[in-house]
Amino acid sequence: MIKQWLGSPLARRVGTTTALAVLLMVMTGPSGSTSQPTAGFVQSFSERSSFFGLFVTQRWLVWAALALIVSALIRVAKWLKSDYAEMVAIPGRLARSAQAPFQTKKPVRFGTYGVLMIVAILLPVFVTDGFWQQSLVEQVAIFVLLALGLNVVVGFAGLLDLGFVAFYAIGAYATAWVTGALPAAAPFGVHLDPFWAIPIAIAIAMASGVLLGIPTLRLRGDYLAIVTLGFGEIVTIFLNNEYGITGGSTGSHQVPHFTFHVGPIKYAWGLGPVPYYYLTLGFVVLFLIIFSRLEHSRVGRSWTAIREDEVAAESIGINPLKYKVMAFAIGAASAGFAGVMTAAQTNFLSPQTFLLSFSINILVLVIFGGMGSIIGVVCGALLVQVVSTWMDHYTPFGFQSQDLYMYLGAILVAMMIFRPAGLIPARRRKREIAMSEAGEGHMDEMLTGDTP
Amino acid sequence: MSDDYIFDVKNVTLRFGGVVSLNDVSLHQNRGEILAVIGPNGAGKTSLFNSLTGVYRPQVGTITFSGEPGHSVSVIGRKPHLLNGAGIARTFQASRMFSALTTYENVKIGAESHKGLGAVGAMLGGPATRRGEKLSDSRTWELLDFVGLRAEANTLSASLSYGARRRLEIARGLATNPKVLLLDEPAAGTNPAEKLELTSLIRKVRDRMGVSILLIEHDMKMVMSLAERLYVLNFGGVIAEGTPEEIRANDAVVVAYLGSSDTGEAAQPSPSETEDTDAQG
Numbered sequence: 001m002i003k004q005w006l007g008s009p010l011a012r013r014v015g016t017t018t019a020l021a022v023l024l025m026v027m028t029g030p031s032g033s034t035s036q037p038t039a040g041f042v043q044s045f046s047e048r049s050s051f052f053g054l055f056v057t058q059r060w061l062v063w064a065a066l067a068l069i070v071s072a073l074i075r076v077a078k079w080l081k082s083d084y085a086e087m088v089a090i091p092g093r094l095a096r097s098a099q100a101p102f103q104t105k106k107p108v109r110f111g112t113y114g115v116l117m118i119v120a121i122l123l124p125v126f127v128t129d130g131f132w133q134q135s136l137v138e139q140v141a142i143f144v145l146l147a148l149g150l151n152v153v154v155g156f157a158g159l160l161d162l163g164f165v166a167f168y169a170i171g172a173y174a175t176a177w178v179t180g181a182l183p184a185a186a187p188f189g190v191h192l193d194p195f196w197a198i199p200i201a202i203a204i205a206m207a208s209g210v211l212l213g214i215p216t217l218r219l220r221g222d223y224l225a226i227v228t229l230g231f232g233e234i235v236t237i238f239l240n241n242e243y244g245i246t247g248g249s250t251g252s253h254q255v256p257h258f259t260f261h262v263g264p265i266k267y268a269w270g271l272g273p274v275p276y277y278y279l280t281l282g283f284v285v286l287f288l289i290i291f292s293r294l295e296h297s298r299v300g301r302s303w304t305a306i307r308e309d310e311v312a313a314e315s316i317g318i319n320p321l322k323y324k325v326m327a328f329a330i331g332a333a334s335a336g337f338a339g340v341m342t343a344a345q346t347n348f349l350s351p352q353t354f355l356l357s358f359s360i361n362i363l364v365l366v367i368f369g370g371m372g373s374i375i376g377v378v379c380g381a382l383l384v385q386v387v388s389t390w391m392d393h394y395t396p397f398g399f400q401s402q403d404l405y406m407y408l409g410a411i412l413v414a415m416m417i418f419r420p421a422g423l424i425p426a427r428r429r430k431r432e433i434a435m436s437e438a439g440e441g442h443m444d445e446m447l448t449g450d451t452p
Numbered sequence: 453m454s455d456d457y458i459f460d461v462k463n464v465t466l467r468f469g470g471v472v473s474l475n476d477v478s479l480h481q482n483r484g485e486i487l488a489v490i491g492p493n494g495a496g497k498t499s500l501f502n503s504l505t506g507v508y509r510p511q512v513g514t515i516t517f518s519g520e521p522g523h524s525v526s527v528i529g530r531k532p533h534l535l536n537g538a539g540i541a542r543t544f545q546a547s548r549m550f551s552a553l554t555t556y557e558n559v560k561i562g563a564e565s566h567k568g569l570g571a572v573g574a575m576l577g578g579p580a581t582r583r584g585e586k587l588s589d590s591r592t593w594e595l596l597d598f599v600g601l602r603a604e605a606n607t608l609s610a611s612l613s614y615g616a617r618r619r620l621e622i623a624r625g626l627a628t629n630p631k632v633l634l635l636d637e638p639a640a641g642t643n644p645a646e647k648l649e650l651t652s653l654i655r656k657v658r659d660r661m662g663v664s665i666l667l668i669e670h671d672m673k674m675v676m677s678l679a680e681r682l683y684v685l686n687f688g689g690v691i692a693e694g695t696p697e698e699i700r701a702n703d704a705v706v707v708a709y710l711g712s713s714d715t716g717e718a719a720q721p722s723p724s725e726t727e728d729t730d731a732q733g
Contacts, residue, residue, distance in 0.1 A: 290575040297574030297581070298564045298588075305550045305561050312548040315505060317536035317565040317628050326571055431552040431608060 149334030155372030163232030171339020205336025370422025562627030615646030
């Protein structure tokens with residue numbers, strides 16, 4: 001009886017939500033110490049605290065209620081035959097979903113994009129708060145750019161890159177270098193405008209992506225993740241230690257702003273975040289167009305083929321290494337570009353920005369949004385970044401910024417259990433997951449053949 | 453070496469550690485021929501295929517492929533994708549389609565895989581890219597018609613029947629414009645009606661497209677009706693070579709299959725043996 005119940009989906013859900021609630025109790029309780037690791041848990045029963053200024057109660061009650069609500073919502077979502085329900089129903093429904101039109105009708109699509117564009121353009125008019133205007137650029141727009149770039153590597157080509165921050169750092173430091181903001185002399189002694197740093201930084205980031213990629217992309221899965229992780233660390237340590245070149249741990253404070261000067265048209269970006277918001281927004285739109293074209297091109301299809309079955313892909317003439325290096329280079333280039341934007345906008349560089357946790361943060365955005373789904377990644381980045389910025393700034397229910405990665409980790413765990421394909425799954429990825437659950441996939445299958 | 457050989461395999465030995473998978477194998481395929489390689493399970497047939505397509509790298513011997521007369525390349529040491537570019541296409545024992553893609557997309561990937569990188573063109577959506585897309589689109593439809601899968605173009609390849617998967621794999625291979633098509637047990641898992649369709653399709657590929665066929669198959673009826681010449685492998689070595697009639701009458705072949713002397717008809721493997729082969733994939 002008990003054994004049967006333990007195996008049921010209900011038990012699994014209750015177990016997961018309880019574990020989640022306990023985790024939240026530990027995480028949000030008063031900060032404990034190593035001698036009292038359970039303080040957060042214990043005090044959530046014994047002490048009462050205020051929530052949003054609305055009511056005062058024991059913390060455990062709130063989390064238990066939240067866990068119940070979450071599990072109820074999941075129930076409802078399943079009952080409504082949402083995407084998730086469709087995803088696990090094989091294969092009749094799968095076949096039908098594939099026979100549906102490949103894309104929504106053009107007027108609908110462009111209408112939606114138009115509305116979103118207008119909202120994005122008008123946003124700074126409604127968001128008048130200086131902090132939020134600043135955050136929209138630094139915490140949201142830049143992160144959307146980064147997530148779009150990592151999505152090419154992780155989502156399209158299926159390569160786990162844990163050193164993505166390295167290319168971001170390379171882009172930022174390349175900007176500082178060519179604008180003459182580093183101890184290392186600018187090339188030919190010419191101090192360029194950050195606009196000119198864009199192609200240079202992209203080229204340098206891309207080249208380092210290719211150089212790292214050619215020897216390492218022969219590796220698979222976990223090994224690649226470890227090598228990229230090491231690369232990220234090497235770059236950070238280099239930036240920290242080479243005082244003569246990078247300014248060491250103090251970094252640089254002198255990166256100039258963008259200026260635009262062609263003929264009679266002259267414009268200089270300054271401390272105000274709004275002009276930077278529009279500049280970044282323009283580039284985000286450009287990236288969106290470029291990457292969605294790439295996804296639906298020969299290159300995108302080849303990536304899918306390699307991700308699904310490398311041996312079969314090779315047998316029809318696709319060179320896996322070439323396409324993987326290409327994905328790496330494109331990802332690196334967009335991270336390098338994001339580095340230019342950050343350097344010019346904040347004027348400030350420090351190795352402390354470019355840590356492993358930053359790479360993980362970007363990876364969370366991609367996984368949360370939906371690997372391989374451009375629109376999903378954008379939504380995921382918006383949601384996670386806005387919420388984490390909000391929590392960091394207003395510190396609701398005792399949130400502390402060093403806790404951020406615990407929450408991001410919890411999001412990842414929850415996503416893997418409930419929506420493994422992400423918030424807005426990519427059509428192809430969704431099919432892959434559905435099929436591997438049905439035992440149909442070929443992913444990571446051994447080479448078939450006569451056993452020798 | 454004759455100029456008419458599309459494949460010329462000389463003294464090839466392939467070892468995995470101490471295990472000898474192919475032992476001093478020499479064989480050749482004439483241009484435009486339907487050649488079959490048969491043999492019991494574990495005889496080294498798929499190892500031979502993997503050596504011919506660059507997946508395995510035999511330690512001893514030479515394999516020469518000449519897609520055009522007078523234009524030959526050495527196979528050993530070349531990567532699979534380069535060999536595909538030279539004109540070798542293949543299918544797999546257990547169909548390996550890109551199962552999250554549709555039938556149409558599967559074939560299209562084959563049709564466009566040799567057209568350079570074009571990432572920049574793809575990003576900008578230039579006229580050259582659009583022209584290329586159009587070309588591979590029409591080629592894809594052509595091939596889908598050829599194998600009779602037009603109606604299934606938008607179906608996910610994973611939800612196709614076994615027979616349709618085989619035809620899809622053939623279309624995907626043909627999309628790369630090969631000179632020779634290697635078919636690894638195309639009839640495995642298909643029903644009698646599908647087998648007949650496949651047989652006529654394979655013959656059509658050779659007759660209409662001029663593509664040579666190299667075939668591994670357990671279904672003797674199909675092999676004997678299709679192949680113009682056969683090689684029999686056992687324990688990694690060639691034990692017989694000849695026309696279907698000659699092979700049928702060959703005692704060594706009958707012994708290899710049944711372990712004792714019997715009539716030629718008995719060379720058909722038992723159903724359980726065929727199933728074993730499927731389970732391997």
